[in-house]
Amino acid sequence: MPNNIKKTKTLFIVLIFTFFSKSYSQTLSIPVHDSYRSIEEIVLQEIDFQNDSIRLKKFLAPLQQSSSKKYNILYYALLANGYSSYFDKINSKSDKYFLLSIQKAKDINDIPLVVWTEMNYSKYLYHYRNMDKLIPTLLKTIENAENIKPEKMILPGETFKIFGWIMTTIDDNDLSLKFLKKSLEYSKTNTPEYASILNAIGTHYLKTDKLSTAMHYFNKTIAVSLQIGDNIRYAKALGDKALIYEKRGDYKTALQLLEKDIDYSKKYKDEKNNMYALILMAKILLKNQDTSKATIFLQKAEKIALSKSYYNNSLKDIIELKLDILNGSYPEKELLLRRELKRIDDSLLKTDGENALRKANWFVQKTKYENELKEAQKQNRQEIKTKNIYAIIVILAVLLSVSILIIFKKRLKNSSLEYDKKITRYKIEKISFENKLKAANQDLDSNIEFLHNKNIQISKLKLELEQIKKSPSYYLEEEKGKLQELLDSHLMTDENWNNFKREFKKEYGPFYETLMTDYPELKDSNLKIIILQKLRFSNSEIASLLGITTDAVKKSKQRLKKKLGEKQHQLFEIIDMP
Structure with missing residues (x-):
């Protein structure tokens, strides 16, 4: 028996030694020449060491020890990324090394390297939603990127993708599509990068209510993801397809897709995507009046949302859905939830603190001036x-x-x-x-x-x-x-509308006649929305032209669908036809 224990201990020590030997044997391969393609080769070797900063520095040491200034810059940029993963939030060390890498790239006047370091910093600010710093940084990066050819950029595909993602987030749809399509052009096909760009383009078309085009890109994403075994991207694309079916009112299919999305996200440990899918599942269940199941999914999503401070937007969605479920039935619970919602709203406002910073700066200068004036008056009184x-x-x-x-x-x-x-x-x-x-x-x-x-x-x-x-x-x-x-x-007047409708009838005569013949119940307000939608105006554009809110446009469509009953599918089919 003692021999068995001794053997077990020996085996355990050997396994531990083997593990640490392999862990610390990871080394970074440094090309001899510091060309832009060599820089790409180094960046693509990046490893996420999470909470092990010692291994991170050991891995990056060859860059720090190199005589190449470009490789030294990469050291600071990748070290900043490592600290971002280590702290998993905005932190002073990452900020310091990101800014140092940018400044050193500027010092040697290397524009492609400046663009890459600024893009790398923008990606960090975007991930943690520090929009106050992100937007001016991003605009400078885009301006610098426009001064060089994409072929001379470092990882142009990823750079344009980051630009596109951020522009999608801030609802600049024209720029987002421009950058995402450029990203696709400079990315290798049948790669995780390529699949993520396809997915992002699909998301763009989803946001602009071009559902058929969005579905096309999500299906392409799924095909590439399955081919290369990218299970996380596959799960995300399923969740995005669910959004299309939800918009079309096919809740059953949407829920089935979300179930698969959640299963894959849990299996491959993507908590963020899992959280999004759980929240969307709860929203659809609420539309089906299934509050008990919706509550269960919200509890699971909330557990994830509370784990990261930068999930506050999702936590806000969860609390709002909880309030919808309570609907005045439990005032005490609602009061607590509303207090929490207020706290989250306040914390989200701090990320867009341009006005707050200006106000603070003004206050500091004013206080400084007042103190100087008081001191001068004191001296004058004495003298x-x-x-x-x-x-x-x-x-x-x-x-x-x-x-x-x-x-x-x-x-x-x-x-x-x-x-x-x-x-x-x-x-x-x-x-x-x-x-x-x-x-x-x-x-x-x-x-x-x-x-x-x-x-x-x-x-x-x-x-x-x-x-x-x-x-x-x-x-x-x-x-x-x-x-x-x-x-x-600027809002659409009756005269504008009559002129516009007259020209529309000339171009889309059969479509207009079908509306008048088959749908006599349509009011003039319905016709305005239908005709503008036929011409591919988004909900927000329609709302602006008619002087109403986007929610009002959506509710008008929902009421129309309810009013038409089974005929709604035929109507929206002919609207979507080219």
Whole structure:
């Protein structure tokens, strides 16, 4: 018996020694020449050591010890990535080494390396949703990337993919598709990278309600994923297909796909995708009035969401769904949930803290100025005791007050002039678009272009209104209301609609006749949404043109489907037909 114990101990020690020997034997292969393709070769060797920073530094040591400045830069960039994995959040060490890698790339004026280091930093900021730092960094990176040919970039496929992902997140759909398609062009087929880009393009079309095109890309993603054995990407594509079926009202198929998604995500330990699938499953179950099952899935999702601070967006979705389930039946529980929701909302606002930072900076400068003024007054009181000096101080104070008043009035005047200039500029743009429409004989294409231009103007005006609300010049809009008046003037009028409908009937006569003949129950408000959808306007674009919310457009469609019953499928089939 003692011999058996001794043998077991010996075997255990040998196994431990073997494990650590293999673990620490991992080395980074360094090419002799530091060309951009050699840099790619190094980057592709990157390993996630998670919470083992010693192995990380040992692995990257050849880069630090190299005489190549480019390889030294890679050392800091990959070390920053390692610390990101180690802390699994925004952290000072990662920030330090990301910024150091960027600065050193700038010091040697290597633009491709600058683009890659900035992209690497952007990916980190995007992962942890630090949008305040991300957007200015990303815009600088895109600007630098546009100054070099893609062939000279380091990993152009991944770089364009990151650009596309972020633009999709912030709803810049045109730029997201542009970058994702460029990414596809510079990525090898039948690779995990290629599958992820296909999936991202599908997500783009899903967000813009082009469901058939989205389905095409998700199916291509699944085909590539199965071919190369990328089970995680396969699971994600199944979940994305479920979103399409959910939009189409086929909840049964959506739930079946999500069950597979969850099984694969659990099996291959992708907690983030598992969480998303669980939340979506709960949403669909709630639509089916199955609150008990929905509650179970939400509990599972919540367990994952609470594990990471950067899952707060998902945690917010979970709490809102829980409130939908309670629906006023348990006031005490709802109160606790609403408090938690408020806390999460506050924490999410901190990631977009541009205004907060400006306010803090202004407060620091103001306090500094006040302290300096107090110190000067103290010294003056000690040194100057005569009435004449006090009189001079009073005079200076008066002059200062007058100067401040003059400056303040000048600023008010400048603000008013700037406000009026903006209004004039937008009015000129509006007149220009209207004149172009008249000059183009008001055919359907020119009407569509006109509506797209209106959407652009509406978006600009909404942004102006939001910005002016946060500025000291908001009183101008409250007094004059010219921005809101101009925004309202861009909404589709009866005259615009009649002209547009006339040209539409010329181009889509049979479709319009079918609507009038087969669907007499359609109101004019329904026709507006149907015709705009037929012309591939998104829900948000339709909402802007009609002066309603996106939710109102969606609810209008839902009410129409309910009203039409079985006829809804025929209607939406002919709408989706080219």
